[in-house]
Amino acid sequence: MPPADAAVISDLRQRIERIGGIAARTKTVLPFGVPGIDRRLPKGGLALGALHEVAGGANGAVDGAAAASFAAGIAARTGGKVLWCYTQADLFAPALAQSGLTEEQVVFFEAKDEASILGCFEEALRHGGLTAVVAELAGLSRVSSHRLQLAAETSGTMGLAVRRWRRHVDARDFGNPTAAFTRWRVTELNSAPLPVRGVGRARWQLELMRCRGGESADFEVEACDAQGFIALSSDLADGSAATEAWRHRAAS
């Protein structure tokens, strides 16, 4: 592309953003610290003051373990207090510290039903004293996601909806559009092989399924470290892991 065309395109992008109001509302972003991923996101990171959706792939749609870990890593890196809302009481709090979310940083809200989760999610996003709110949800309608998005915009708090369903068939709901800025799917892959016996650092197939102002992408990453940072898989070069991932996705 000639440089003149690039300048025209970037100018057009900025004008579209201004029309959509995105630029005014989301002032800052939270980069992943991985250039390969940040390059794919508008402004080089996840928008703060926005709603993001995360779900697990395959069996993760029901247990949501990897999705929770991914969300915990992001929430931890926002730096402030985090509220974590859930209905299914199977979250193991000490494990969140492995993704960087320390026990001083996070407060849990155990709700009786999804309606109170949505209510609490919105209240917490609108309040602004927190830096991130994570909510484990099954249903997220277009209207409620829009409300959450607006609440996040007013306060600059990041909202992370961990979508998690009771049954596999309900996971089809993840195809329905919502007002979230980005939508991620995290599927567990086999861990990096170790030279000795044991299980190495967990690896994920990370799919950016939808991104406002950006394009979808696939990454193969290593799970969050103790600071909440993910890393690109080191052995991408030999290609074996990637083909395995494709086979896995075709099977699921």
Added chain:
Amino acid sequence: MPVAKAESLFADLVIMDADLRGDEVGLEKLAIWALRLYSPIVATDTPDGLVLDIQGAAHLYGGEAGLISDVIARLADLGITAYAALADTWGAAHALARFGQKTTRIVEPGGQSDALLKLPIAALRLPAEMMPDLLLLGLDTIGELAAKPRAPLTQSFGPKLFRRVDQAFGRLAEPIEPVESPELISVQRIFAEPIGAPETLEKYTRRLTDMICDRMEEAGLGSRRLDLHYTRVDNRIETIFVATAKPVRDPKRLGRLLCDKIETVDPGWGVDKMTLTAAFVEPLVPKQVVAQYSAPPRPDVEELWDTITNRYGRESLYRAVSVATDIPERAVKRTSPTSTEVGSKRNASYRRPQRIYRRPEPILALAALPDHPPRAFTWRGQRYSVLCADGPERVRGEWWRNDNEKGKVRDYFILEVDNGERFWAFRAGDGQHEGTGSLKWYLHGKFD
């Protein structure tokens, strides 16, 4: 029993006159104690009881059973042996606490008629002079009395007899006149015409909040709990209250918390008096505000915690603190979000799963003894073959807590199966000694 007889039975008997007035004063003190802790409507039930209207207050103690056991336990700490009963009506609760023969008793809503039938008529709060005559008529239990024709008995005993019966069964309303603590800060507003529209209630709620905040400011106090009584024209009292984690004196914040609850108030034919009381106050000194010209500071999170706990109950919001134990079921303790408690340091090199099953799920697995992970296992009818594994991490039963755990062992493994999922599994028993466990395999969690 005459005093002389009692003296002959016990050698060192201490005898003193009954101090009825003193008892009453003591009971009133206890009522104010209960008012601060449990419920905005508390009254003395002389000579020996307290009556609490706990509608809308029980969820703060984990439901009705939780509240009752908390009352009994705290009174026991004060050296008072108490009996408690919870029922739809004052009369039924009064009777069951005294004659129910149980330390605590909770009657289902509407169940008081069945619970009362077998109790003696002494449980009905009737005047003492009426009792011998009723017994003479052969009326022993409340059920017998309630089944009698009313007219002849009313003729001889007056209307009070069946009024007490009706009050106990819930056919007649019986308002509770709550105790008021003289030193409590309280503001009230009486209306010439009853009000009932939610907007009007909200408007005056906010005005009263402003007034009470001014009063608290004069006294240098902040409220931890505010009670708002709406006295209806039919003499029933509707109550809402809000509790905060730290003393607060901000009228906007308190007003919002109170208005959040107005939808639970049933104004009936109208409200003609509103009383706002700071039931529980703590000193609150004004804070120096630093002028900041850069970014505005983030709002105080405690405000959010108060909003959530007042709306969804106190036990739903918590901070998880690590406990020094290896047993995963006991690894987390819940504390309030504002507490500064620091948990015990965990050794981070032992990985823990993101999801933990409340009850370990039995799986079919075969593994070489004593310390090899299984090569494959079957869970919920599906077979998983294990690619690699980490372990064992040995966890021993805590014999100092529980005799059943003495000598028991769990060997935990991280199992990675062929589709990339990672599970946390354990074998009950160490694989060498029979007494340590059944050698069965269980899944206990799921890794990311």
